[in-house]
Amino acid sequence: MLIYSSNVGYPRIGEKREWKKALESFWNGQMNEEQFTKTMETIRLDSIRKQVEKGIDLIPIGDFSLYDHVLDTAFMFGYIPERFKQIVNPLEQYFAMARGTNGQHALEMTKWFNTNYHYIVPEIGQTKPKLVENRLLQEYKLIKETFHIEAKPVLLGPITFLLLSKQYDRNEWRKHLAHLVPVYVELLKQLGEAGVSFVQMDEPILVQNIDDDIINAFHHVYNVFHRDIPNINIILQTYFASVSHYREVVALPVAGIGLDFVHDDGENMEVINTYGFPKDKILVAGIVDGRNVWKSSLVQKAKLLHHLAGVSEQLIIQPSCSLIHVPVTTKHEHTLPTELASTLSFADEKLDEIRMLTEHMKGNVTIDELIKYDEQTTVYFSKFRQSKQTDDITTVPLNRTSYSERQKAQRAHLQLPLFPTTTIGSFPQTSDVRQARMKWKKGEWNDNQYKSFIKKEIAKWIDIQEQLRLDVLVHGEFERTDMVEFFGEKLQGMACTTNGWVQSYGSRCVRPPIIFGDIAHLHPMTVGETVYAQSLTNKPVKGMLTGPVTILNWSFVRNDISRKQVLMQLALAIREEVLLLEKEGIRIIQVDEPALREGLPLKKEKHASYWEDAVIAFRITTSSVKKETQIHTHMCYSQFEHMMHVIDELDADVISIESSRSHGELVSVFETYEYEKGIGLGVYDIHSPRIPTKEELSEQIERALRVLRPEQFWVNPDCGLKTRKEEETIAALQVMVEAAREYRERLLAYGGMKSWK
Known part of the structure; x- marks a missing residue:
């Protein structure tokens, strides 16, 4: 039986956020481009080295990024919006698309499916894609030369990439796909000619509710790949939920199908038990949780794997998704209670779990060894079982007085002007x-x-x-x-790490707390x-x-x-x-x-x-x-x-929405939905260092007032200002306040307050 260990993706931030520090040093002018490039290459190679030392058979490349993997894909295929084409330096152009410049706003940012990772949304427009630079080929050659291994290039699939993009007529998405597929073929051919055996093609769009038109597109695209690149084994990778249209997906002409057996609510196993799995394909089983930090129950995972081994004679064992959603390693955690720390598994430890399970399936690790691994977690979880009930929520009010009554009371109490200005926090x-x-x-x-x-x-x-x-x-x-x-840090039942950093967007990293027991206000x-x-x-x-x-x-x-x-x-x-x-x-x-x-x-x-x-x-x-x-x-x-x-x-009486990168689109929602309460549509983008002009902000306000009443509208940035410099913050807020006051005076001069009063 063929059994491999694999990884879907590895955290790019470094054990102690070396990646973040290099990015911010480069952006601040403390590091030149050559130093920056060398530093990033060192971080990238270190991550590969660790996976080699862990004994992982199929190590991903192309998962490392200077900002975001979706932006990388757009950049590699030449999807450069017109407003950035005058920038000659490629690295400067790349970061301008992500962060904006003093003259141009950045590309939109949004959540990567149902995670806290933010991706940069590509703009397609009328651009005809082309292969600007095959960075996967360059990385493959470097890794092969450095470590003497056959790495697994990872690429965001063309259909997911296109459906996550914007700035094109959705009725014409098949036309854009027809332009994009030959570029993928060109890239894959170059990889094949260099000796690449496996390519991981990420198509997580397959776990969403998709229609027959999209499924038909998958059949067309992957038949083209199969016909034109016969010497590459494509692993069609899904994650975050159960795959939709299972029978159609497993019939696609690819070498392997990657399924998530952690976050699928048991549905992937259910359809496999019902319909079976093709004998000529590799079942790529995501069985170690790539989105949480608790140690796996290896005994339970082994039982699952033995069942899958009875379904498919070719098995790849890996995490449920990329490990960018968890911290890098537990080895720097010295402040957590020992009992709690012993139950945790970050990216490096999850790869150890993958290796142990793979060796178990090969007969080299016994079930007793797996039982011993599970013991600490089992004891800890039984010690901290939830006991506190929430029956008292039935005595808590769920309704306030009517909004109109509250509005009158709040106006009298707060005495705020038209277009009140504030920040997010x-x-x-x-x-x-x-x-x-x-x-x-x-x-x-x-x-x-x-x-x-x-x-x-x-x-x-x-x-x-x-x-x-x-x-x-x-x-x-x-x-x-x-x-x-x-x-x-302050609620009962929660613990915080020292170095449990996870990338949220760009260089922004967060340390998600760990909920281990009953929550209470202390x-x-x-x-x-x-x-x-x-x-x-x-x-x-x-x-x-x-x-x-x-x-x-x-x-x-x-x-x-x-x-x-x-x-x-x-x-x-x-x-x-x-x-x-x-x-x-x-x-x-x-x-x-x-x-x-x-x-x-x-x-x-x-x-x-x-x-x-x-x-x-x-x-x-x-x-x-x-x-x-x-x-x-x-x-x-x-x-x-x-x-x-x-x-x-x-x-809520007032909601503020982070919308500056897609302001006009969000405003259009209120053309059909009548919203009565207060609302602040963020008038400028805090994720970019550029200072907005008064004209830009006035345009944002005016656009919103086409669909919102003046008394509803609040003026604020689109998010918190924690990551900005002091001088940037003050300058931008000065412009914002001036724009709001100017617009307020203009409306008052024309009697715009009558309906409000």
Whole structure:
């Protein structure tokens, strides 16, 4: 029987975020292009070396990226928007597409399926694709020469790539596909001529609800690949859920089919048991969880593999998806409780699990060895079984008074002008802020020294906001490393790592907390800083909280307990903080849910249940406040057009949406959906260092007011400003406030307030 071990993709950030540091040094001019290129090559080769040492048979190449793998694909095939074509230097052009320039806005960014990874959305337009540079071929030759191995190139498949792109008529997508396929053929032929045996073609679009037209396109494209590149074994890789149209997919003329046996809800195994698996194909089994950090139960995985071995005589054993969704290694985790640390498995440890399972299937590792590996996790999980019930949610209000009644009370209470200006919550985390936090954590500063520093930062930025003439202020979140990690450090039942970094977008990395038991509110978490900030100004200061759905979706949750029960426990815990803030006189409380849509199942038939739980959790968190208290929420890049009814059901008084890169498209949603409550459509992109012009922001405001009433509209950036420099932040906010005030005065001059008053 043929049995191989494989990996789908490896984290690109380095064990201690060397990748992030190199990127930011290059962007800041502290590293030249040659130094940057050499540093990135070192990081890339180190990741390959580790996988070689782990004994993985099929090691992926092409998964490493300088920013994003979808952007890499677009760049390699020449999908360069016209606004960037005047940039001669390829590296400068690449980063301009990702981050924008002073003259041009960046490409849109959105979530990669139902993960917290953000990809850059390619713009197709009328571009005819071409193979600009076969970077996979270059990498294959380098890896072969360096390590004397036959690596496995990884490439985003043409149909998924095209369906994730934008700026073209969707009715003509087959025409664009016809242009794209020959370019893929050219690339694959070059790989074949160089001796490549296996190519992993990622087509995760196959796990979504797709129509017959898309399935027919798969048959056409992969028949072309089979006909024109007969010497390459294509592994058609899916992940994140069960594959749709199973029988049609396994009939495609490819060497292997990659299936996710972790996040498929048992559906992939069900269809295999029902319809079997082709004898002439390799079953590529994703059985180690690529999206969570708990050790696998190797005994259970071995049982699954033995069953699959009875279905297919050719088996490849690998993670369920790319390991970019988990931290790199547990070896630097020295602050977690020993019992908890012993149950964790990050990317490197998951590859050890893959190797052990592969060797077991070859007869080289006994079942007793697998049982011994499982023991620590089994004991720990039994010790921390969930015990706290959430029956008390039945006594928590889920409804507030009507929005119109609340609106009147809030107007009288807050006295805000037309087009109130505000920010999303965070201000720049400068090197001074980071160093102060490090000194405190290392014990070089005591609590009083650190609190004094935080107060000075809050006072400084309250003063800056006053000078900028913002209408609703924030305290700046200088005490917070991350919007979820901060709460993970303070809630019962959660733990935070030291080096458990995961890439979110670009150089932005986060450390998702680990939920290991019952969640409970222990003590005030945000009240001190918020109340202090409010004491410095007569303008309202928003209390800033992270919502229960986002904490759940941006944490690593025990895989043996109910996510719904964890969600409701989180809702009750954050509710207590909301009420504490209100009790202390905070008049505006923002409960951010940037990950609301992110957790949405990829199958439409599972959407209703998810939305119901999400809405209930948010309303548990926010519905106990008085009508005068204004509840805000914020959401990040997503496809909002299909979820406006859910946003409405949350019943927040004001929502801000991260939309500047696709502002016009989102505004068009309100042409058909009548939304009554307050809304801020982010008027400028905080992920780009460029300073917007007043004309640009005025255009954004005017475009929104074609479909929204003036009294609804708030003016704000599209996300938090934590990652920006101080001078960029102040300059951009100055322009934003001027644009809002100018537009406010213009409307007042023409009597635009009549309907509002």
